Amino acid sequence: MAATTPGATWWKGAGGPLLPPVAEVPAGGGGTQEEARRTDGSGRDEATKGASGMSPDLRTRLGDVELANPIMTAAGCAGAGRELAQFFDVARIGAVVTKSVMLEPRAGRPAPRMAETPSGMLSAIGLQGPGIEVFLQRDLPWLLARGGRAVVSIAGGSAEEYAELARRLSMAPGVTMIEINLSSPNLADRGRDFTEDPAAAARVVRVVRASARSDIPVFAKLSSDVPDLVGLATACAEAGADGLSMINTVRGMAIDTATMRPAVAGGTGGLSGPAIRPIAIACVYRVHAALPDVPIIGMGGVRTGSDALEFLLAGASAVAVGTVIFHDPSACVRILREFEEALEERGVARVGDLIGAAHRPLGATALR
């Protein structure tokens, strides 16, 4: 019908979005990447400014990878960095964790997909995404060209799908890490997700670790809604996970008192935001106590630099910011700044000194 519309010719911009949110950057070129770093990377200098001994050393290690600082985005809350680049330089933060990518395009769940809850939200997106091909062609190169570190989250319906995704990602240059989103329905198990069965989760981790390039750390992302979190974490670590990400959203529900129906289509959704932070902290603390050598990316309701600090003290080596990005699109850089200030105030020289400090006996908490 559009073609037969007489007026269709005189639109200034017909059809598609008029406003690509940011200028297109030619994909993949190493030179472009350098250029982008030089022009836009100033923030990175700011983050380490005055490193004359006064500023804390913000670097953190996740497996074999070192990040400039421990603040990342959480999967599914920042796309692949492109929209947020309107608000800050994505190269300034430790890494961008992408929305979980699957092999094929996926339309996700029907609307309504979300409801606001006290200090949190319920969501049920259903892993909508364009699939790995578009991701590799369009999203990943864009992020790399901007100088961002890419942690790619993957989701599948079977261990084989996960393995295939890891293989494809390993062939593309520039992937810093892979995060396995295990909260995806296992098609062989009537849709129960992989975190509900430690053996299935371990199998996914094992095949991904085997398929991914060896210099790419593989992190397994866990949910707190499991019978035995430490058991699951141990199973993943033993299957070869280089680290753990936790937590995913918590199972929740809201009823719309006007329609008297569940507020999110399909009934339950995932609860996220500051409301769940105490649950996330408890998980990180418990798993770090059991597996002190396994690095953890902590997430769940990080809103301020002090919240990020809380996760590190509980045992995380880095933190990811999710829902709060919806509230404040510049949250990641604000949190990074607040976090750095918090370290300065406390005279903490190195991020590494903080990790798990809340576990140490009272006398030992004094930091250099």
Add this chain to the structure above:
Amino acid sequence: MAATTPGATWWKGAGGPLLPPVAEVPAGGGGTQEEARRTDGSGRDEATKGASGMSPDLRTRLGDVELANPIMTAAGCAGAGRELAQFFDVARIGAVVTKSVMLEPRAGRPAPRMAETPSGMLSAIGLQGPGIEVFLQRDLPWLLARGGRAVVSIAGGSAEEYAELARRLSMAPGVTMIEINLSSPNLADRGRDFTEDPAAAARVVRVVRASARSDIPVFAKLSSDVPDLVGLATACAEAGADGLSMINTVRGMAIDTATMRPAVAGGTGGLSGPAIRPIAIACVYRVHAALPDVPIIGMGGVRTGSDALEFLLAGASAVAVGTVIFHDPSACVRILREFEEALEERGVARVGDLIGAAHRPLGATALR
């Protein structure tokens, strides 16, 4: 030393609290109870005022018991009603659920016992209380004399302790219901709590049901932090529970970023308040779907009348208000008023029509 203090004689009120929060009411006497009803029970009339067909019928059934309305206090958040009576007439609400009572006095956990979290709080009180004897002598008679309906929460370290508590309560007149707090450490199971083992939980329910007077409904209170909530709920119902209360607090933790130690002594605490409401709603919805004939007292973050409505739509027959009482000591009557207004706005004639309405197919939600 106090005795040797020369000035000790000239204090207006020496030693104990100067201000008993409210006038003492002679314990137990039926006449007094009637009197208290007549003088203070005006609120009750208000709640059912204009029952000329316009006002909704707020009565609700919990097993064999009928309550005047579905708003109750949550265990441990209202003492035995005495302190709140300074702010409203405790006879106006459906029932007062008392702080869990144990056989012996209990000092509870060391301070700090709480931390504020976004839209919630963490607490670890450790079941501090005076023990059943003092409860029966002092607290229960006070509540009954004021015309309050007493739902007594009990906690023990073994099935036998629970049974003994039920026996003692059954001998006292005036107990409306017994709520079994199963989130108490099972001494025979290295302190794991009873909800973590459905068989142990069922055993407690069975002996309590056997020991309690047959006209006193027994509700089992569950936590959401269990491997299989529906399984646990089913086990409790099959063991004779007349209904279920859910949810207890959710395991959580906060780290004090100043001291770098857990904010609550002992590390983890229980998360409560509006933050956990979506978790609680999901639990009530799920259990009601599985066991539609088992009445549920819903709780977890009820702050407004609309929140109470949400729990009823999810499948609860009554709701309990906990943490929000700390925020607003008159919360229960405010919520009752808001709840009644919400029903009027929606033209709902009977509370009973709402229970579980969110489960019905779309067309069926229209209410008479």
Add this chain to the structure above:
Amino acid sequence: MSDFRPVQMRSPVLTVRRVDAYHAITVVAPGIAERFRSGQFVAVAVGGEQSSMLLRRAFAIHEVKPDYGGTVEFLFAVRGRGTAWLAERRSRDLLDIVGPLGRPFPLPRDPVNCVLVGGGAGAAPLFPLAHTLRRRGCRVDFVLGAADAERVFGAITARRVAETATFTTDDGSFGLRGQVTEVLPQVVEDARSDVIYACGPMPMLREVTALAARYDIPVQVSVEETMACGTGVCMTCVIPVIGDDGITRMTRSCVDGPVFRGERVRFDDVGTIPFDALGAPGWKTHGDDAVQTREAG
């Protein structure tokens, strides 16, 4: 390009006014005012720094002015907690505001006849559009509807700016009794409209779009889907929209909209995943019938 990027600012409130059933807030926000194009919106944080309300509220920009370096006005009806909080703001309070967001109304190249159709507060973005169209020499006709007289917004402005202004109310308390779609055909015929712009509830947009098809004229609709972020990262605001390639995609209404070509929106399928949408269950080789994710994502 940087001109088009939305900005985030803490903007001082200049005035809070009542306009019939609505509240109008004007903030000082030069960055937003200078980038603004008709049809775009702002996303406002509500409840203050320790708010329990995490999600921003979206409001169409109703007017921008050059005063104080640039001001932005939006208007709103109190619906829930967030708008209740906004209604209590006073001048000099600060609002955390992001904008301008979204795809603006495409403008005709030539001075054609435009009819602007709005429902209730949904009419707000049509006013800056009307001014712009007039500046370009277009003829503007207004059709505004609402539940009652109080909720008809901007009648005086509409009369001033437009060639004709037709009003409808559900209760007949102002203008004609009925729906805007009942009077629209007459207006289109009388004004020999070349294009329709419409803002309002989905059912209205669907009917307006059907009507435009009947008259074979283009229609641009601005949808109002629930949004969590407004900036394109959360994927909560999707509706099924047909792309240039004929393929239906679950499309974000915050960045790819809120303005869409009416005929591209699959109104009847809003709230569902159409079976033929890109990546719908069964869409490709994958037999993933169990698409219920337990977790978000």
Add this chain to the structure above:
Amino acid sequence: MSDFRPVQMRSPVLTVRRVDAYHAITVVAPGIAERFRSGQFVAVAVGGEQSSMLLRRAFAIHEVKPDYGGTVEFLFAVRGRGTAWLAERRSRDLLDIVGPLGRPFPLPRDPVNCVLVGGGAGAAPLFPLAHTLRRRGCRVDFVLGAADAERVFGAITARRVAETATFTTDDGSFGLRGQVTEVLPQVVEDARSDVIYACGPMPMLREVTALAARYDIPVQVSVEETMACGTGVCMTCVIPVIGDDGITRMTRSCVDGPVFRGERVRFDDVGTIPFDALGAPGWKTHGDDAVQTREAG
């Protein structure tokens, strides 16, 4: 009796002032003002209706006045989120406030010599007490300490009301350098004090209590324990206190305090459950060594 019951009200803010390092808020709250006795406090809801901060903040009542039917003033230092929000209030804002709460300072029957010892903002409740004591013909001496000059509160009032007023600061920027407990013995001896009233941090209260024992005079201390409800229902504010029967109980400082007889408070055991406290692990026949509850309760 009903005179003593606390009330809950939405009180309009009359004034917000800066007083050195502190903020002073005066609200119109007749019900609270008329019931007030020195040493009592109010519990204030913070963050507005959609606040993420659920717990009330406790503040000692610093002054009540008969204006507008009764006003109540409290003063505070900004420490965290809640006090930061309070500091931003303006006149005519409404505060949800509960009070008066807690056990007031017991008053001597006879006109005896009283020394009032306070640290920082902790000194606030001593001022209404001083006025009351003066009205009863008591001699009042003040000893006020703080970190620095800015944090010494009420020096002028203290000088006016009291026979003598001695000040200490940690940095020596005002009065004597050092702690209140260093100067207190001299004051007690010079003034021939019959009783001590003290407000401030636990370590200070402990030392003041020890000092009172040495002089064999009674001491009333006002403690500042973290509180969730302020009304006696949550059991978060307990400290070990020895009862008339000699038994130590975990005692609520909100309703059984905040004022206690100093010698009854087991300062050294604050933050623990003393082994001999009523219901402590192993206290009775029960071998319940596993007292760690997983859940609250």
